[in-house]
Amino acid sequence: MKKIGVLFGGVSSEHAVSCLSAASIIPNIPRNKYDLVLVGITKDGRWLRFSGDMDALANDTWDQDPSCVPCILSPDRATHGFVQMNPDGTAESIYVDAVFPVLHGKNGEDGTMQGLFMLAGIPFVGCDLLASAVCMDKTVTDMLLDYHGIRRAEWRFITKANKDKVDAFADECEKALGYPMFVKPANAGSSIGVSKARNREEFFAAVEEAFRHDAKVIAEREIVGQEIECAVLGNDEPTASVLGEIASGADFYDYDDKYINDVSELFIPARVSEEKSDEIRKIAVEAYKVLGCTGLSRVDFLLEKATGIPYLNELNTLPGFTSISMYPKLCDASGIVYPDLLSKLIELSFERTEEI
Ligand SMILES: Nc1ncnc2c1ncn2[C@@H]1O[C@H](COP(=O)(O)OP(=O)(O)O)[C@@H](O)[C@H]1O
Ligand SMILES: [Mg+2]
Structure with missing residues (x-):
């Protein structure tokens, strides 16, 4: 029997989503x-071992549970847990033999946690420090995708240090991208801080809003079309x-x-030709x-x-795992049922152990 540490919560705007995924x-x-x-990790960053029931997790009241006791991951390799x-x-x-970080967004999906696991010499589910950090920051992802010739929507970025030059940034974006535009924090997730700007006034408001998060x-230029997602699974030979x-x-x-309205409709498989599907799946593995x-x-x-051009939007290294989430549904549709998927992810973490 292997012992697996499951981490959830986290100091992140996606804290509540993580609790749902973990539940x-x-x-x-x-x-x-x-x-x-x-x-669990509370919103203010305390680590607590939890042995209560899943309802407390799903509604994010777990940290009030009487079972909670302080419990931290040790970087000391002799502890291994x-x-x-x-x-x-x-x-x-x-x-513990391995950890499964069910954490989304900052301080969980961005390489920080992965660095701690690597330091501690503990196998862990998912991407390592570098890949996590690269995929978390949309500008870094985009630069690497551009370098490798993987197509994505034309984009520009601005840092807070250059906030006083936002007029020039607007001019440049209007010229290069045109309205409507999507404005987002470089590091976020779950669409937090993302807006669609239809004119200059909305653009400034959108930039302001995004700066609240990063x-x-x-x-980015708006891509009008279908929103398509692909679940990639594996280490050296991903599928x-x-x-x-x-x-x-x-x-x-x-x-x-x-997460709230559940008004979006999912189509599995996506409504695309087999040829287009093959093309997209190939790009997904290449980007991975x-x-x-x-x-x-x-x-x-x-x-x-x-x-008919597929533009890569982003890679999510710890995608949502709630009951309505796409990743487990796509794996299921590809023949890997949920419990097997979880086992497979844990086994993949051991496969990589020598490299830690
Ligand atoms: N360039 C774009 N063109 C059209 N829609 C976009 C574009 N960028 C983002 N969106 C829309 O905004 C949503 C959130 O943006 P995304 O980049 O996926 O951020 P997050 O990391 O928060 O999920 C997408 O799922 C999509 O509906
Ligand atoms: Mg997204």
């Missing part, structure tokens, strides 16, 4: 193969799932649409490899209606 994952990890140690501080003042080491803001499509009920696929992903990533595309 779906935890009951589905096969218990005949794995013992679990659940450790957590150190729990008991109420009687004693400390206890908890060995010190770097990116503007691409059948494609999924999201027909958003809102103006675009925003936070409420993703050039960015150094391992374990899993959801690769998102915008397929332009007018031209």
Whole structure:
């Protein structure tokens, strides 16, 4: 029996989503193969071992549970796991074979956690420090995709240090991209801080809003067409799932649409020709490899209606895993049921152990 540490919550704007993902994952990890140690990170960054029930996790009240005790991941390789501080003042080491970080966004999906796992010498599910960090920052992802000739929507970016030059930035974006434009924080997720700007006034408001979430803001040409997603799974020989499509009920696929209203419609498989599907799946695997992903990533595309060109939008190294999430659904449609997918992800973390 292997012991797996499951981490959830986190100091991130996607904290609540992570708790939802964890509430779906935890009951589905096969218990005949794995013992679990659940450790949550509060919004203000405290680490607590949790042994309460899944309802408290799903509605994000888990940190009030009487079962919670302080429990931190030790960078000391001899511990190979957590150190729990008991109420009687004693400390206890908890060995784990691997960790499954069910964390989205900053301080979880961006390489920071992965660095800690690497330092501690503990195998972990998902991408390593570098790939996580690269995929988290849309400007860095975009530069590498441009370098490798993987097509994406034309883009420009501005940093907070240059905020006083936002007029010149608007001029440049208007010339290069045109309205409507998508404006987003370089580091975020779940559509938080993303807006569609239809004119200069909206553009300034959008930039302002995006700066509330990050010190770097990116503007992109709008790609009108279908929103397509591909689940990629594996280490050296990754495989691409059948494609999924999201027909958003809102103006675009925003936070409420993703997690609250549930008005968007999913199509699995996506409504594209077999030829187009093969083309997109090939690009997904290529992007996964050039960015150094391992374990899993959801690769998102915008397929332009007018031209039939697939533009890569982003890679999510720890995509949503809630019951309505695309990644597990795409794997399921490709023949890997949810508990098997979770086992596979854990096994992939061991495959990479020598490299840690
Ligand atoms: N260039 C674009 N053209 C058209 N729609 C876009 C574009 N960029 C983003 N969107 C819309 O905004 C949503 C959120 O943007 P995305 O880049 O995926 O950010 P996040 O990392 O927050 O998911 C997308 O799912 C899509 O609906
Ligand atoms: Mg997205």
